[in-house]
Amino acid sequence: MLRDVSDAAGGSALSSGPVGDTVEDAQLASSLRIAVMRLARRLRAERSDGTLGLSQLSALSTLERHGPLSPTALAELERIQPPSMTRVIAALEERRLVGREPHPSDRRQAVIAISDAGRQIVLEDRRRRQAWLARSLDDLAADERALLEAALPVLERLSEV
Amino acid sequence: MLRDVSDAAGGSALSSGPVGDTVEDAQLASSLRIAVMRLARRLRAERSDGTLGLSQLSALSTLERHGPLSPTALAELERIQPPSMTRVIAALEERRLVGREPHPSDRRQAVIAISDAGRQIVLEDRRRRQAWLARSLDDLAADERALLEAALPVLERLSEV
DNA sequence: TATTGTTATACTCTATAACTATA
DNA sequence: TATAGTTATAGAGTATAACAATA
Secondary structure, three states, rough: HHHHHHHHHHHHHOOHHHHHHHHHHHHHHHHHHHHHHHHHHHHOOOOOOOOOOHHHHHHHHHHHOOEEHHHHHHHHHHHOHHHHHHHHHHHHOOOEEEEEEEEEOOOOEEEEEEEEHHHHHHHHHHHHHHHHHHHHHHHHHHHHHHHHHHHHHHHHHHHHH | OOOHHHHHHHHHHHHHOOOOOOOHHHHHHHHHHHHHHHHHHHHHHOOOOOOOHHHHHHHHHHHHHHEEHHHHHHHHHHHHOOHHHHHHHHHHHOOOOOOEOOOOOOOOOOOEEOHHHHHHHHHHHHHOHHHHHHHHOOOOOHHHHHHHHHHHHHHHHHHHO
């Protein structure tokens, strides 16, 4: 399994110019795309209690980390379009997991903030919600987990471009 | 950035028992889940020409790699339920990208095979379809690409559990 | 005019339940 | 009875276009 790794790393090291990488990048991109989509599919299926959708929980979690945000700002952080965020917020509002207040100076804007009930769900979820993936990670060898952990920041940067 | 890596690897090596890893696994699982879902969302938005859905292309690609398969077998490989695969195959059949033949001995089964047109699309797509991700990968340093490439097999194994 | 947010509408992907045909 | 596949139906998630309110 690790043969591919060293081959690839060696290849990159030998031809690190922007042109030489193109073909290898395309292959890495293809494999990464398929792996990420499949894993996302699995993760979507393994949602914990099911009462809260993944995008709702993700938005709620972002609100918990960043503090109050406008719908547009939250949409940008979540990398979805404003109309999609409208629906996510509506679902959270209906369950009283977030509150809405008018912006102090700009009456066009709204300020969405997580509620105590919402915060409780986020914290509870961070503890309980990782069942399947954590179980899967448990089956990995220590060096495989380390590989994932090492690649994680890169994976995160990819979504931020 | 690589500090986290060695820290994590060291931590795992020191406490490789199932109990000691639980907390670290949960954190890794949480971060990985969010990163994977966001990246999947980006990838979904960046689909190339748009005429073919991601799940259709993924199934087509699997047919190209594995050869002719029954709908149920293909569904299992793609990790979706048979009714979902029925719709994917129907879409591919309508575009003549796959063909359907009766199973030689079991008349309940069908055999789905990629067509020449389908194969052309898969090959063309492997070359052209990775625009955004390949571009993003281009912006990474060589050692970051190597990290991704190293973690890729682990990522793939996670979906296979 | 530009920006913020919403509504209306539609598409993709997936699931479960119930059905048909064959084994 | 059991298996392969389909149909019917539903739901989550997202997008674009058009609109209203405010700046």
